Amino acid sequence: MQDHQSVDLLVVGAGMAGLTAGARAVRNGLSVTVVEIGEDVGGSARYAGYAWTAPSHEVMERHNPGGEASLKRALVDRFAEGIAWIRSTGVEVKDAQPILSFGQGHQFDTHHYVDTCRRIIVEAGGTLLLTTDTARLLLEGGTVTGAELVTADGARRKVRATSTLLATGGFQGDTDLRNQFVHPHADRMELRSNPHSRGAGHRLATAAGAATGRAEAGFYGHLIPSGIPFADPSDFVDLSLYYSEHALLFNLLGERFTDETLGDHLTAMALMEQPENRGLLIADARVFRDWVVGSYVRGAVAVDKFALADKRGGRTGFAESLDELDHLPEEWGYDGPSVRAAVERFNARAAAGEEPVPGRRLDRMPLDEPPYYVIETVPAITFPFHGVRIDDRARVLGEDGQPVEGLLAAGSDTGGLWYRAYAGGIASALVFGLTAAGSATVRAVRATRATRPGEAPL
The missing domain is CATH 3.50.50.60 (FAD/NAD(P)-binding domain)
Incomplete structure (x- = not known):
């Protein structure tokens, strides 16, 4: 040697x-x-x-x-x-x-x-x-x-x-x-x-x-669309669903389980503790317009996260009204009516100025502007x-x-x-x-x- x-x-x-x-x-x-x-x-x-x-x-x-x-x-x-x-x-x-x-x-x-x-x-x-x-x-x-x-x-x-x-x-x-x-x-x-x-x-x-x-101690990562493997390093940013801070996230039981506004990186850890480590991320037209197709931070390139997930074959859904959430694909494993009812409960409390459950530190506006954009999401890890x-x-x-x-x-x-x-x-x-x-x-x-x-x- x-x-x-x-x-x-x-x-x-x-x-x-x-x-x-x-x-x-x-x-x-x-x-x-x-x-x-x-x-x-x-x-x-x-x-x-x-x-x-x-x-x-x-x-x-x-x-x-x-x-x-x-x-x-x-x-x-x-x-x-x-x-x-x-x-x-x-x-x-x-x-x-x-x-x-x-x-x-x-x-x-x-x-x-x-x-x-x-x-x-x-x-x-x-x-x-x-x-x-x-x-x-x-x-x-x-x-x-x-x-x-x-x-x-x-x-x-x-x-x-x-x-x-x-x-x-x-x-x-x-x-x-x-x-x-x-x-x-x-x-x-x-x-x-x-x-x-x-x-x-x-x-x-x-x-x-x-x-x-x-x-x-947890990990740093972000939510990404389920079922889409990263093709190259550009996907690390393009597929990260940073806008989850302004959307609603539901587990397989149709329940909100965390304050999404604490940050997508923290929500990723919270989702890891849920059944099968997957959930539905739902945005309305306001969130889509202001956050889904916008830049996460000033100077960053804007990417239409929903369009990209849909194009790459992720589990995505487009609903003209909340009622259409009742018809989520059965093979996804979510109870559509329960998800719809949970969104309606959130909207009612938000419209009345009441604290939602779980709480929501930021962006307490209701998601009541159709259409609705649905992506099934899972956590991805950057480092522990x-x-x-x-x-x-x-x-x-x-x-x-x-x-x-x-x-x-x-x-x-x-x-x-x-x-x-x-x-x-x-x-x-x-x-x-x-x-x-x-x-x-x-x-x-x-x-x-x-x-x-x-x-x-x-």
């Missing part, structure tokens, strides 16, 4: 978090090697276009009360620094704009950004190894000292590193881990992500003694909220709550930040990628000074 030259920072995973950390680290003067199992860099960041999060600690607490306090505070406090970092690379970042009902963020070209980070790393003398797997972490006396790699031709090599960062993007590509840590039927969900995030970071970290977060525990310096924590020396993690490999709530995955990868680079820099300087007798410690 050939030993590679030792580096200050070994990055496992070349997505948003890993490339951010690598680029920042080489600018800090560190030697860096980046390992990526795929044939190209970028991961799921190539499918994104915004970095956003909660604009204040109060808003973050209101929308994500179960998340780890120190991680939430770090994300909010360091977000502006993250945006400044993107601009420092020469990538254009648009001015701040509202995202969802509570967030604030910036649009930028994520393709340009990840390619720019790659260029920064390589031009500074860093090494990028594609189609390379990470077999195991190297451990010496409880300290992570690098990793053993396997290249595409099966050759094995060791990379020694002062710090090793896990940034493999989560385990959403592994159905066994999804069933274990997300939901017993999580394997049913379509994968709304790159296919290479299969839990490498989770396995490597836990083998080194890392602790992980709560298994019931369960993951490796870290502190606010991106250091991986062991079962005893103390840092595992030499080991860092960032992005969707980490857990604890989100608990059945969400406010920006790109923002988290950006902030904790930069944080990891900072921690690696401190460790590299300390290691250098330790080899120079007479110098004061950092």
